[in-house]
Amino acid sequence: DAGVIQSPRHEVTEMGQEVTLRCKPISGHDYLFWYRQTMMRGLELLIYFNNNVPIDDSGMPEDRFSAKMPNASFSTLKIQPSEPRDSAVYFCASRPGQRGYEQYFGPGTRLTVT
Amino acid sequence: QQPVQSPQAVILREGEDAVINCSSSKALYSVHWYRQKHGEAPVFLMILLKGGEQKGHDKISASFNEKKQQSSLYLTASQLSYSGTYFCGTDSSNTGKLIFGQGTTLQVKP
Numbered sequence: 524d525a526g527v528i529q530s531p532r533h534e535v536t537e538m539g540q541e542v543t544l545r546c547k548p549i550s551g552h553d554y555l556f557w558y559r560q561t562m563m564r565g566l567e568l569l570i571y572f573n574n575n576v577p578i579d580d581s582g583m584p585e586d587r588f589s590a591k592m593p594n595a596s597f598s599t600l601k602i603q604p605s606e607p608r609d610s611a612v613y614f615c616a617s618r619p620g621q622r623g624y625e626q627y628f629g630p631g632t633r634l635t636v637t
Numbered sequence: 638q639q640p641v642q643s644p645q646a647v648i649l650r651e652g653e654d655a656v657i658n659c660s661s662s663k664a665l666y667s668v669h670w671y672r673q674k675h676g677e678a679p680v681f682l683m684i685l686l687k688g689g690e691q692k693g694h695d696k697i698s699a700s701f702n703e704k705k706q707q708s709s710l711y712l713t714a715s716q717l718s719y720s721g722t723y724f725c726g727t728d729s730s731n732t733g734k735l736i737f738g739q740g741t742t743l744q745v746k747p
Contacts, residue, residue, distance in 0.1 A: 554733065626669070
């Protein structure tokens with residue numbers, strides 16, 4: 524299996540621009556998670572899906588952030604408009620079951636907003 | 638809500654042992670441990686479930702005290718490859734949703 528795939532790996536954009544991050548989970552995994560990692564705040568859960576349905580988006584920082592999962596093999600995280608404080612590494616992870624199963628992380632997207 | 642890890646950082650010589658602790662203020666259903674090397678994604682090490690079940694790495698051990706909401710990760714006879722940042726992730730809602738601690742940086746020197 525190819526593992527969790529994320530694109531792009533690096534993104535540099537200017538403040539105010541729209542940014543779309545993409546994730547392909549491992550085939551057969553029912554759960555998909557989006558995390559943000561910064562030095563100051565550590566590894567934060569933004570949102571997670573079960574069978575393509577958003578279950579908990581309480582970690583989404585504000586309305587500028589949105590996430591979708593149109594099918595079992597694809598998810599996006601969109602930031603519009605982007606701000607410098609959104610600069611971080613964004614990880615996508617997937618898992619096969621509800622509990623007792625490890626999460627498999629993708630390589631991450633390093634986002635820099637100037 | 639975020640679990641607290643201790644120590645924040647530790648430096649070892651090869652062959653030495655280390656213990657990393659994770660403490661939560663909430664009752665826990667499971668504790669997960671991950672290791673992250675610089676510039677890479679977190680990698681799964683171990684899961685400890687309420688009730689005593691464990692899954693994970695054969696060279697790393699851990700404990701889970703359900704009553705105290707604490708877990709400890711034991712790294713014995715450390716190798717250079719053990720260097721990295723260790724995170725515990727706790728599930729207090731029995732949904733599999735994890736809240737991660739702030740991390741413990743481990744450096745193993747020759």
